[in-house]
Every structure is written in C-alpha cells, then in structure tokens.
Amino acid sequence: MHTWTARLIEIWEENGARVGLLECPADHRPSAGRCLLGAAREGPPPVLPHLLFPGGLLPEGLVLAPGLPLSWQPGIELALRGPFGSGFHLPPKARHVLLAAPQHSPRRLLPLIPLALAQRSEVTLVCHPDFLAALSHPLPPLVEAIPPEALPEALDWADYLAADCPAGLPHLLTEWRGSGQALISVPMPCGNLADCGACAVNTRGGWKLACKDGPVFDLRDLA
Amino acid sequence: MHTWTARLIEIWEENGARVGLLECPADHRPSAGRCLLGAAREGPPPVLPHLLFPGGLLPEGLVLAPGLPLSWQPGIELALRGPFGSGFHLPPKARHVLLAAPQHSPRRLLPLIPLALAQRSEVTLVCHPDFLAALSHPLPPLVEAIPPEALPEALDWADYLAADCPAGLPHLLTEWRGSGQALISVPMPCGNLADCGACAVNTRGGWKLACKDGPVFDLRDLA
Amino acid sequence: MKHDLYLASPLLNAAGTLGFSPRAGLDWLGQLGAFITNPISLHHRSPAHDRTLIPFEGGILLHTGLINPGLRYVLNQHAARWAGLPVPVWVHLIASGPEEAAAMTRQLEGLENVHAVELGLPPEISPAAALSLVKGAHCELPLVVQLPFEQAAQLGPALKGSPAAAFSLAPPRGLLPGQGRLASGRLLGPALLPQALNVVQSLAKAGCPVIGSGGVTCGDDLRAMLEAGAAAVQLDTLLWGLKGPGNLAASIPAEGWGFPLQDEDLDFPPALENQ
Amino acid sequence: MKHDLYLASPLLNAAGTLGFSPRAGLDWLGQLGAFITNPISLHHRSPAHDRTLIPFEGGILLHTGLINPGLRYVLNQHAARWAGLPVPVWVHLIASGPEEAAAMTRQLEGLENVHAVELGLPPEISPAAALSLVKGAHCELPLVVQLPFEQAAQLGPALKGSPAAAFSLAPPRGLLPGQGRLASGRLLGPALLPQALNVVQSLAKAGCPVIGSGGVTCGDDLRAMLEAGAAAVQLDTLLWGLKGPGNLAASIPAEGWGFPLQDEDLDFPPALENQ
Numbered sequence: 001m002h003t004w005t006a007r008l009i010e011i012w013e014e015n016g017a018r019v020g021l022l023e024c025p026a027d028h029r030p031s032a033g034r035c036l037l038g039a040a041r042e043g044p045p046p047v048l049p050h051l052l053f054p055g056g057l058l059p060e061g062l063v064l065a066p067g068l069p070l071s072w073q074p075g076i077e078l079a080l081r082g083p084f085g086s087g088f089h090l091p092p093k094a095r096h097v098l099l100a101a102p103q104h105s106p107r108r109l110l111p112l113i114p115l116a117l118a119q120r121s122e123v124t125l126v127c128h129p130d131f132l133a134a135l136s137h138p139l140p141p142l143v144e145a146i147p148p149e150a151l152p153e154a155l156d157w158a159d160y161l162a163a164d165c166p167a168g169l170p171h172l173l174t175e176w177r178g179s180g181q182a183l184i185s186v187p188m189p190c191g192n193l194a195d196c197g198a199c200a201v202n203t204r205g206g207w208k209l210a211c212k213d214g215p216v217f218d219l220r221d222l223a
Numbered sequence: 224m225h226t227w228t229a230r231l232i233e234i235w236e237e238n239g240a241r242v243g244l245l246e247c248p249a250d251h252r253p254s255a256g257r258c259l260l261g262a263a264r265e266g267p268p269p270v271l272p273h274l275l276f277p278g279g280l281l282p283e284g285l286v287l288a289p290g291l292p293l294s295w296q297p298g299i300e301l302a303l304r305g306p307f308g309s310g311f312h313l314p315p316k317a318r319h320v321l322l323a324a325p326q327h328s329p330r331r332l333l334p335l336i337p338l339a340l341a342q343r344s345e346v347t348l349v350c351h352p353d354f355l356a357a358l359s360h361p362l363p364p365l366v367e368a369i370p371p372e373a374l375p376e377a378l379d380w381a382d383y384l385a386a387d388c389p390a391g392l393p394h395l396l397t398e399w400r401g402s403g404q405a406l407i408s409v410p411m412p413c414g415n416l417a418d419c420g421a422c423a424v425n426t427r428g429g430w431k432l433a434c435k436d437g438p439v440f441d442l443r444d445l446a
Numbered sequence: 447m448k449h450d451l452y453l454a455s456p457l458l459n460a461a462g463t464l465g466f467s468p469r470a471g472l473d474w475l476g477q478l479g480a481f482i483t484n485p486i487s488l489h490h491r492s493p494a495h496d497r498t499l500i501p502f503e504g505g506i507l508l509h510t511g512l513i514n515p516g517l518r519y520v521l522n523q524h525a526a527r528w529a530g531l532p533v534p535v536w537v538h539l540i541a542s543g544p545e546e547a548a549a550m551t552r553q554l555e556g557l558e559n560v561h562a563v564e565l566g567l568p569p570e571i572s573p574a575a576a577l578s579l580v581k582g583a584h585c586e587l588p589l590v591v592q593l594p595f596e597q598a599a600q601l602g603p604a605l606k607g608s609p610a611a612a613f614s615l616a617p618p619r620g621l622l623p624g625q626g627r628l629a630s631g632r633l634l635g636p637a638l639l640p641q642a643l644n645v646v647q648s649l650a651k652a653g654c655p656v657i658g659s660g661g662v663t664c665g666d667d668l669r670a671m672l673e674a675g676a677a678a679v680q681l682d683t684l685l686w687g688l689k690g691p692g693n694l695a696a697s698i699p700a701e702g703w704g705f706p707l708q709d710e711d712l713d714f715p716p717a718l719e720n721q
Numbered sequence: 722m723k724h725d726l727y728l729a730s731p732l733l734n735a736a737g738t739l740g741f742s743p744r745a746g747l748d749w750l751g752q753l754g755a756f757i758t759n760p761i762s763l764h765h766r767s768p769a770h771d772r773t774l775i776p777f778e779g780g781i782l783l784h785t786g787l788i789n790p791g792l793r794y795v796l797n798q799h800a801a802r803w804a805g806l807p808v809p810v811w812v813h814l815i816a817s818g819p820e821e822a823a824a825m826t827r828q829l830e831g832l833e834n835v836h837a838v839e840l841g842l843p844p845e846i847s848p849a850a851a852l853s854l855v856k857g858a859h860c861e862l863p864l865v866v867q868l869p870f871e872q873a874a875q876l877g878p879a880l881k882g883s884p885a886a887a888f889s890l891a892p893p894r895g896l897l898p899g900q901g902r903l904a905s906g907r908l909l910g911p912a913l914l915p916q917a918l919n920v921v922q923s924l925a926k927a928g929c930p931v932i933g934s935g936g937v938t939c940g941d942d943l944r945a946m947l948e949a950g951a952a953a954v955q956l957d958t959l960l961w962g963l964k965g966p967g968n969l970a971a972s973i974p975a976e977g978w979g980f981p982l983q984d985e986d987l988d989f990p991p992a993l994e995n996q
C-alpha cells in the first residue's frame with residue numbers, strides 16, 4: 001500500500017460543505033468514485049484517516065469533495081493512501097449521461113463531466129439549486145442542470161446513470177432498468193487493508209467490500 | 224462563580240511558547256499570580272478548561288502567559304471564569320525586588336514590574352537569555368535582567384523575592400531566609416468549584432488548595 | 447420511615463464534582479434533582495502523596511486520594527448550608543467497614559434536607575464484602591450504592607436483595623505514564639461514554655435501578671443514558687467546564703424518566719419494567 | 722512437540738487489523754514479531770446486518786460481525802501465502818464450543834510458518850466455559866487466549882492452569898447512539914490506553930503472561946505497556962493510519978521484553994518475575 005504526501009492548497013465552503021484543492025501528481029489522481037485516505041502529516045494523528053473523493057480537476061490540482069475535517073487548514077501537508085476501490089465506468093457508447101445527486105453536493109459526480117463531453121455525450125446533472133449555486137466554478141455550458149423534481153423525466157431520457165445518494169438510493173433509482181452505477185456511502189476504516197467488513201455491501205452477487213469492489217456498484221447488482 | 228466572555232486578539236510565540244493577547248475588561252484582569260480558566264466558546268468543548276495566568280498588560284489588553292492550546296486561533300471568543308486564587312503581594316516597603324524564573328518563561332512574573340516600579344523599588348529579573356530575547360516587548364530600562372547563574376548574588380541583594388519554578392523550587396530558594404513568595408504549578412481541574420484536592424500543596428500550616436489559598440504561597444510556608 | 451428516592455430532575459452531579467456544599471452563585475444548581483456531596487469518610491483523609499492529573503485522548507486521569515476533613519467536620523461546616531439549599535442533598539460516604547458505615551449513616555438521619563445516602567465501594571471489593579458494607583449502611587434514608595465501574599455488571603445483580611435502593615457508577619480506574627512512573631487514578635471525560643452506556647444497559651437489563659454516569663456532555667448523551675435504562679444521570683467533568691450543565695435540561699424527555707423510585711420497586715422499577 | 726512462543730520483536734498486529742494475510746507492499750511488515758490473522762470461524766460468517774462505525778472522543782465503535790469466509794476457505798486462499806511471509810503467523814480462531822475448537826486447531830498443526838493459535842473468547846463467557854474452550858483448542862501449537870477486556874482480570878488467573886501459554890486482550894465493548902438506536906460494538910483508539918494499561922498490570926501482577934493492546938499509538942505508549950508488565954504489544958487502529966507502526970520499533974527497550982516464552986514459564990515468565 002503506497003503512501004504519498006501532497007499539499008492542501010486551498011479550502012472553501014460550498015453550501016456549508018468544506019471543499020479542498022490538493023496539489024496532486026497526475027499519477028495519483030483518483031478517477032471519479034475512487035477513494036483516498038488522508039491525514040494531516042503534522043499534529044496528533046486522527047484515530048482514523050479521512051476518506052476523500054475527487055470532486056473535479058482544476059489547473060492547480062485536484063478538488064476534494066465535501067467532508068474535509070475542520071482541523072485541516074490551507075497549506076498543510078497531507079499523508080495520503082490510494083487511490084483504491086472501483087469507481088464509475090462511463091460506457092463509451094453512452095450518449096445521454098445522467099448524473100444524479102438529488103440529496104447533497106454533486107461534487108463526487110463532477111469528474112465524470114469532462115469524460116462524458118470528451119466522448120460527445122449529452123450530460124444532465126440532477127442537483128439541488130443551492131448546491132449548484134455554491135459551486136466554485138460554473139458547470140460547462142453544455143451541461144444541463146435540473147432540480148431533483150425533474151429526475152423522473154430525466155430517467156426516461158438517460159442511457160447511463162451515475163448516482164450519488166448518501167442517504168440511501170431512492171426507489172426511483174433502484175427500480176430503474178437502464179444501465180447505471182451508484183456510489184455507496186459506507187465507512188472505510190481499514191481502507192482495504194484488513195477485510196474488516198465495515199464497508200460490506202450486499203449485492204446480488206453476494207457480499208462485496210466497498211473499499212475493494214466499490215464504492216461504485218452497478219445499479220443492477222444492488223440488492 | 225461568574226463566567227464571562229472575551230476575544231483573543233492575537234497569538235504569538237516566545238521561544239516556542241504560545242502567548243496570547245486578550246481583550247479583557249479592567250474589572251476582570253487577574254493580578255500577578257492569580258488564575259483564570261478559559262475555553263473556546265465555539266467548537267467541541269475541551270475535557271477541562273485551560274488554566275491561564277496574566278503575563279503582562281498592553282494598551283490593547285491582557286497578555287496571557289505561555290501555555291495556550293494549539294487549537295486556539297486569533298479572533299476566537301473565549302469563555303472565562305475567574306480571577307480566582309491568591310496571587311503575589313508585593314510588600315509596599317520592598318526596595319530590592321527580585322523576580323526569579325530561572326527555568327522557563329518569566330511571563331507570569333512580569334505583571335509585578337509596573338507595581339514595583341510604581342513604588343520605586345529596584346527590580347532584577349532572573350531569566351534565561353533565550354526567554355528574555357523572545358519577549359514581544361523589551362523590559363522597562365529600569366529593570367536589570369540577569370542569567371540563572373547570577374541567582375545566588377541576586378539573593379544577597381534582594382529584600383523581596385517572587386519565584387516561578389514549574390519544575391520545582393531549587394534548594395537555593397527554599398532555603399532562602401528573606402521575605403518571598405512562589406507561584407506553585409499544580410493542575411487545577413475544578414478551579415475551586417469542588418475541593419477536588421488535585422491542587423493540594425503541603426505547607427507548614429497544613430494542606431492548602433492552590434486554587435483558593437494559592438497558587439502563590441509564602442516561601443516560609445512551603446514545607 | 448424511609449424517604450422515597452424522589453427526583454424533580456434526572457440531572458445530578460457526581461460525588462466529588464461540586465464540593466461538600468455548592469459554591470455560592472451556581473445559577474444552574476436548581477437544574478439538579480439533588481446535590482451530591484464529595485466523598486466523606488469517618489476520619490479525615492489528607493491528599494494522596496502521589497496525587498496527579500494526566501490528560502489522555504478524550505479524558506483525564508485524576509488521583510487525589512479522596513481528600514476530606516472527616517464526617518464530624520463536614521457536618522459542622524456544611525449541614526446548616528444543606529438545610530438551606532434549593533435542591534435535596536445526597537451525602538456520599540466512604541467507609542472502611544460495616545460498623546464505620548453504620549456509625550456514619552446514623553449521624554445523617556434526621557438532618558434537614560438530606561434525602562439519601564450514596565455509599566462508595568472500594569475498588570475490587572468482593573460481592574460478600576460489598577453486601578456487608580451495604581447492610582452496615584442501612585438506615586432510615588434511602589441508600590444509593592456507587593459501584594466500582596469494572597465490577598458493576600457483577601456487583602449490581604449480587605446486591606439486588608440488599609438494602610440498596612439504586613446503584614450509581616464510580617469512574618473506571620486507569621494507568622498512565624506520568625512523572626517517570628505509571629500513575630493510577632480515576633478516568634473521567636467523554637471517552638468513557640460508550641463503556642458507561644454499556645454498563646448502564648447491562649445493569650438495567652438485570653433489573654437493577656441504575657443512575658448512569660461517565661462522559662455525559664450533551665443532550666444526545668443524556669438521552670442515550672436514559673434510553674440505555676438509566677433512571678437518572680450524574681454529570682462529572684462537564685460541571686467543571688465553563689457552562690455548567692448548559693442547556694442539558696432541555697433534553698430531558700417530556701415523557702419522564704426512571705424516578706420516582708421507591709424501595710419496594712427495587713426489582714422492577716417502573717422505568718425498567720417496559721424494557 | 723510444542724513450538725515456543727518466540728518473538729523477534731514485541732510488536733504484533735491485533736487480529737482483524739491486517740486481513741487474513743497481509744497486503745503486498747507493507748514495507749513495515751518485518752517490524753512485527755508475528756502476523757496475526759483476522760478472526761476465523763469453522764463456518765463462514767457474513768457481515769452483521771447492523772454493522773456500524775461510530776466515532777467518539779478518542780476512539781471509534783466498530784461492529785462488523787466477525788466477517789470471515791470460514792476456515793477451509795481461508796486455508797485454501799492463504800496458507801500458501803503464510804508459508805512465504807517474512808514473519809511467523811499466528812492464526813486467530815473463534816469457536817462456538819470445544820469440539821469446534823479442536824476440529825479447527827487440528828487443521829493448523831504442521832502448517833508451514835504457523836507458529837501459534839490465538840483463540841478468541843466470546844463476550845461474557847464464564848470461567849468454566851472458557852476453560853473448556855481452551856482445553857478444546859489445546860494442540861501442538863502454543864495457544865494464546867484472547868480475553869474479553871471486561872473480564873480479563875478475572876478470567877486470566879482462572880485460566881492459569883490451562884493450556885494457555887499467554888493471554889491477549891479483545892477490545893472492550895461499548896454502546897453509542899447511532900441511526901436512531903443504541904448500537905453495540907468494539908471500542909478502539911487512544912482513549913482505551915489507560916484502561917488497557919490497568920488490565921495488563923493486573924494480569925501481570927497475577928503472574929499471567931500477557932500481550933497488551935488497546936490505544937497504543939506512540940513509543941511512550943509502547944514503553945508504558947511493557948512497564949505495566951506486557952510481554953509484547955498488539956497494535957490496532959494505528960496500523961490503519963498512514964504511517965503503519967511508524968518508528969515504534971525505535972522505542973523497544975534495548976534490555977529486551979517478555980518473550981521468548983515457553984509453556985513452562987506460564988506462572989512466572991522471566992519478564993514478570995522481576996516486578
């Protein structure tokens with residue numbers, strides 16, 4: 001398990017959630033939905049390192065999705081482990097890509113946007129307007145943002161769905177018959193070091209560990 | 224037990240020790256050697272509030288002697304209790320005032336300087352040169368600063384001694400026959416709320432509680 | 447005639463946290479269901495020579511030596527103040543044996559506004575010795591027995607037939623390096639909460655009326671204690687913070703809590719029956 | 722023939738912290754005196770339906786349900802890897818009774834590089850049931866018995882005549898509010914250190930060879946464990962941090978520690994004799 005260090009360049013708030021910018025070498029950048037574990041290099045170590053997700057890419061570095069601990073300040077050095085786990089896999093043939101984060105920040109889905117646009121997919125983002133307005137950078141003009149109420153119609157339109165619903169997948173999504181994936185929010189204390197089982201997810205194919213087989217799972221596999 | 228709030232204006236380091244400046248109403252200012260208990264008003268409360276001592280007076284506020292917790296940042300509001308305990312009592316007739324902090328920062332003795340100068344005493348401060356050099360403001364020109372090695376001669380000269388030796392009083396001081404007082408460093412978890420006894424000091428007059436009868440005791444009473 | 451263990455609020459202070467009588471000006475004192483005194487022995491006890499306070503992650507280790515001036519002195523100094531307090535007083539006693547316990551409780555009977563005795567048990571006491579100490583302390587006042595944390599789950603059930611009207615918990619003991627040696631003392635602070643909840647639940651499930659304590663710092667903690675089966679809750683280091691109990695009283699469930707308890711309720715007090 | 726419990730380093734991992742065999746690329750693995758496997762049962766165990774992780778001041782409450790694929794599967798997948806490890810392997814077993822324990826330990830005898838069995842005991846086990854489980858697990862390999870934290874001071878001395886060559890400590894159990902109910906689980910983190918030191922000292926004083934664990938995060942903690950009488954020390958959540966054991970090995974006292982232990986040393990191992 002490779003451990004590396006990087007500097008936290010900046011921290012800002014988006015609708016109350018702490019987002020960060022990490023000076024991150026290209027070969028250590030997690031793809032959408034994959035994880036990092038991080039802890040401040042100086043000061044008393046936390047009981048467990050913090051679980052981090054990519055939330056976008058800027059010229060200066062990697063955006064870390066909401067959830068940074070209050071004790072982190074801009075400028076500190078982080079010790080990091082990862083990327084690990086299995087992230088989103090955008091089907092190359094997807095033409096109507098639906099990103100659905102109806103309950104909270106859409107940050108963890110944003111890294112999919114440049115990939116989708118690069119393969120000339122149309123992209124729709126379902127997201128609460130407050131979170132949308134709070135984003136530090138506007139969405140690319142080609143991306144359509146719609147509120148959670150519009151999710152049902154968007155599902156009719158989509159041929160690929162990427163969902164991030166920490167409070168649990170709504171029925172609408174679990175019952176969707178199309179091709180899609182969901183990022184499942186579970187604790188990952190051992191970060192794939194110990195088969196500790198805290199991140200276990202029950203799938204049609206049996207128990208899976210989110211830190212290894214996930215945290216992104218195919219919607220059809222989720223029991 | 225009266226609780227009040229005040230803003231921490233500034234924090235700086237003196238020879239590695241964290242010193243602060245507190246916006247402190249005149250009627251709440253502890254005299255030399257008396258105590259305050261403080262905790263940040265926001266954020267998770269510490270298990271116990273922090274013990275604070277006056278370390279000088281500036282036009283902007285009260286200097287807090289070294290030992291501020293790392294989690295405190297300039298600008299935060301503190302909740303405070305005190306002043307409590309019994310501090311230094313400069314004898315009005317003292318002419319040769321010796322302040323002795325041979326082991327660490329002299330900050331907790333500095334509030335005695337303006338009182339001594341006001342009654343036209345001569346003042347000598349025993350202190351390690353590194354701590355002296357680190358003080359944010361120079362000593363008044365009338366104060367002579369000497370290194371710890373010079374303590375024996377200074378004792379011959381002094382007619383009042385105020386000592387602050389957290390690591391324990393050196394024999395030289397306990398055996399001194401003159402009039403003097405020492406600030407005894409003990410934990411004060413209950414801050415005179417519970418007779419908890421953690422701050423108990425054995426004196427010739429029996430057990431005393433530093434949070435009530437001290438933390439400044441007459442040298443002659445210290446067993 | 448026995449008084450009932452009646453409490454107008456489930457909030458109490460732990461013995462040792464507010465002195466022998468409360469300091470003047472504690473404006474939140476009325477939030478407490480009762481004021482519990484510091485531990486009092488028959489004869490005075492001076493501070494332990496190795497007294498210490500050592501912080502650790504989430505708590506402190508404290509060893510003072512149960513310092514107190516002895517019962518006679520405490521009664522001289524404080525009994526009149528107890529009579530005038532706005533809340534009932536529970537007197538915490540420590541005794542070296544049943545006769546000493548009897549001699550002490552006798553002096554408390556009939557004192558104005560003294561509503562109960564809390565009897566501390568020494569660490570590592572056997573169930574038989576605990577029972578004889580509790581029997582010795584039996585008097586006209588309801589008796590709350592403070593169990594050593596580590597043995598509480600075992601001692602509580604063993605004392606169910608005894609004169610104990612309810613149980614409370616002494617802080618657990620710990621060991622930490624300090625001043626060049628390992629120092630032993632009581633552990634206090636929020637780090638103790640999960641274990642305290644566990645002990646409270648196990649006593650409550652065994653049908654023992656229990657007053658919870660250990661690491662309670664906020665309304666969620668208080669509600670968790672009551673949910674685990676505590677009939678009331680003692681606060682410790684929280685009271686040494688700068689907000690006293692803060693707005694903890696706002697978190698007391700409207701539907702009530704374990705007390706009032708009567709001695710006859712010992713086996714199945716109302717609050718625990720529905721578990 | 723019994724192997725001795727020989728350790729080239731007093732640092733171990735706690736069962737459950739490094740998997741069934743260690744991940745490739747753990748460059749600090751060689752610092753360990755032995756690698757201890759995750760707990761393994763005879764039959765597979767799926768995750769507890771109420772698995773949870775709840776942080777508290779200084780620690781975490783973790784409940785997973787002892788998830789493991791069962792002994793046969795583990796041996797298929799991992800026994801060959803164990804043989805090639807640079808450190809000895811101790812296999813952690815959990816068994817529902819003595820026969821199951823016997824059936825499991827039998828399968829471990831003769832496995833290359835397997836140097837000991839660590840037997841987990843279920844919480845709240847009686848001394849008699851513990852003794853029969855330990856006897857069931859008796860085999861050619863030295864047996865380390867992992868005691869429930871809360872009963873360790875009682876169970877250790879009760880098992881002194883048993884085939885146990887040494888004792889280790891399971892994390893204490895706790896209760897915390899989470900997801901609308903009180904959740905039960907094991908407690909891990911630096912908050913546990915003072916109680917762990919206390920239990921270790923009490924076992925060592927009773928003449929029980931003990932491997933300490935609970936909240937060790939730095940050299941001072943490690944030295945305190947050895948000073949309290951631990952013959953070796955298991956690391957837990959520290960290994961899930963980003964520095965592994967860090968430079969803990971630098972804090973191992975040059976004058977040595979409790980192991981090597983032999984079965985005959987049971988009552989007075991060299992390290993504890995001089996206490």
Ligand SMILES: Cc1cc2nc3c(=O)[nH]c(=O)nc-3n(C[C@H](O)[C@H](O)[C@@H](O)COP(=O)(O)OP(=O)(O)OC[C@H]3O[C@@H](n4cnc5c(N)ncnc54)[C@H](O)[C@@H]3O)c2cc1C
Pocket residue numbers: 194195196197198735736737738759760783784785786787788789814815816817840841842843844891892905906907909957958
């Ligand atoms: C840092 C750390 C991480 C750990 N991670 C893991 C991990 O990832 N996976 C893992 O399986 N363990 C792990 N363990 C071990 C774990 O602490 C205990 O082995 C185990 O109790 C897990 O606790 P739990 O609350 O999940 O299960 P529990 O609720 O304690 O166990 C589930 C049930 O099994 C019963 N039981 C417990 N022990 C036994 C036994 N020896 N024999 C029979 N029945 C028993 C209990 O009574 C309970 O009913 C870890 C330990 C440490 C120190």
Ligand SMILES: Cc1cc2nc3c(=O)[nH]c(=O)nc-3n(C[C@H](O)[C@H](O)[C@@H](O)COP(=O)(O)OP(=O)(O)OC[C@H]3O[C@@H](n4cnc5c(N)ncnc54)[C@H](O)[C@@H]3O)c2cc1C
Pocket residue numbers: 417418419420421460461462463484485508509510511512513514539540541542565566567568569616617630631632634682683
């Ligand atoms: C927040 C808080 C603060 C407290 N502050 C104080 C305080 O200021 N002063 C105070 O006296 N107590 C206080 N207590 C009570 C204290 O926790 C225990 O009563 C007591 O054990 C003190 O611990 P210690 O380590 O100082 O003494 P210990 O070392 O536990 O006690 C000293 C000796 O007395 C013996 N002993 C302990 N209990 C008994 C008993 N019931 N009968 C006979 N022998 C016994 C022990 O075995 C030991 O040998 C406080 C409790 C809390 C919760």
Ligand SMILES: Cc1cc2nc3c(=O)[nH]c(=O)nc-3n(C[C@H](O)[C@H](O)[C@H](O)COP(=O)(O)O)c2cc1C
Pocket residue numbers: 490491492493494495509511542630631
């Ligand atoms: C009945 C009894 C009375 C005691 N009286 C005193 C005392 O007056 N002063 C004191 O410092 N310690 C007193 N002690 C405590 C011991 O001196 C010592 O601090 C204690 O036994 C240390 O135990 P520990 O290791 O459990 O903390 C007393 C202990 C007992 C059991």
Ligand SMILES: Cc1cc2nc3c(=O)[nH]c(=O)nc-3n(C[C@H](O)[C@H](O)[C@H](O)COP(=O)(O)O)c2cc1C
Pocket residue numbers: 765766767768769770784786817905906
């Ligand atoms: C012998 C034994 C086997 C068990 N097997 C499983 C299992 O396969 N899957 C599971 O989720 N829980 C299993 N459990 C645990 C229970 O389902 C349940 O999680 C546990 O008893 C809850 O206990 P607790 O409250 O002490 O955590 C098992 C328990 C025992 C004692």
Ligand code: FES
Pocket residue numbers: 187188189190191192193194195196197198199200209210211212
């Ligand atoms: S986080 Fe431990 S197995 Fe996934």
Ligand code: FES
Pocket residue numbers: 410411412413414415416417418419420421422423432433434435
């Ligand atoms: S600090 Fe508690 S009595 Fe002095």
